[in-house]
Amino acid sequence: MARNKSEADPKDQFCSNPDCPDHGEKGAGNIVKYGHDKNGKQRFWCNTCESAFVETKNTVFYNRVLTEDQIIMICKLLVEKNGIRAIERIMEIHRDTVSSVVEDLARHAREVTDFLISNVGLTKVEVDEMWSFVKKNKRKLPEEARKQMDRATVGYT
Template identity: 35%
Template sequence: MERIKEQRLASAGTFCPNEECQLHAQVDEGNIIKFGKSKQGVQRYRCKSCATTFSATRGTLFYRKHAALKDILETLALLAEGVRISSLARAKGFKEDTILRWLREAARHADAVEEALMGDYEVSKAQVDGLWAYVGNKGKKGATRNARIEESSGA
């Protein structure tokens, strides 16, 4: 009887991202150890097999960013709410080009997540749309955009 292997999304520090490593992309093989933290406090890892070091943010929107994760997320959330890039640049102190780059990278990562969900996990387009609606409503069941606007306006 063929054994079916459970598929799941791997988290940082559970596999080696080095394509030349003999244990590349093999999850939970015991070859990855914690290896200190970066100047920004991001966890670093080291592969015992190939000696490659990498950070927890590698392959994410936050990789090699000098701005705080909180600032990036807050800026992207405000963009999603309809705040203009020029207004955010003035208020947050980031260049418009920087904010646009974050937005483009976030879109690429969203496309990659959607592709993984629809491809590897056989999730329908409607289910992915539902997931993004859930994420957009911060996980509150039955929440709508109008309800959030009324709450924030004090009505």
């Protein structure tokens, strides 16, 4: 899943600096492209607070040695109920690295839950029902994803 550098659009970005007056505001006109980092990720510049950030800031992909494809595969293996040690063997990635990705995923899930309760106005019960729905439908992966899972787990199940 190599991303095209031209995909990153400044209008879709927001300043992640909590001290910036335009923090969290998409489409405020303050964000411009600012080159690429050493890994080829698009960098952006906030004209309001004059700070730079990379497109993956505040995501599970930020500041990782793993590729996006590897992190996505860890997610898919987790969905298939593989444990951390099994993922370590399948992907040949140290379990501490896998655990770090899982911790970040859990933190992001918590942030989504908190956002849904605080900003969207859902109750804890409604959010719980939403996560239950997501869990029940986790096996409805596209055919290509199922094939990737099959290839990744051959000889390890």
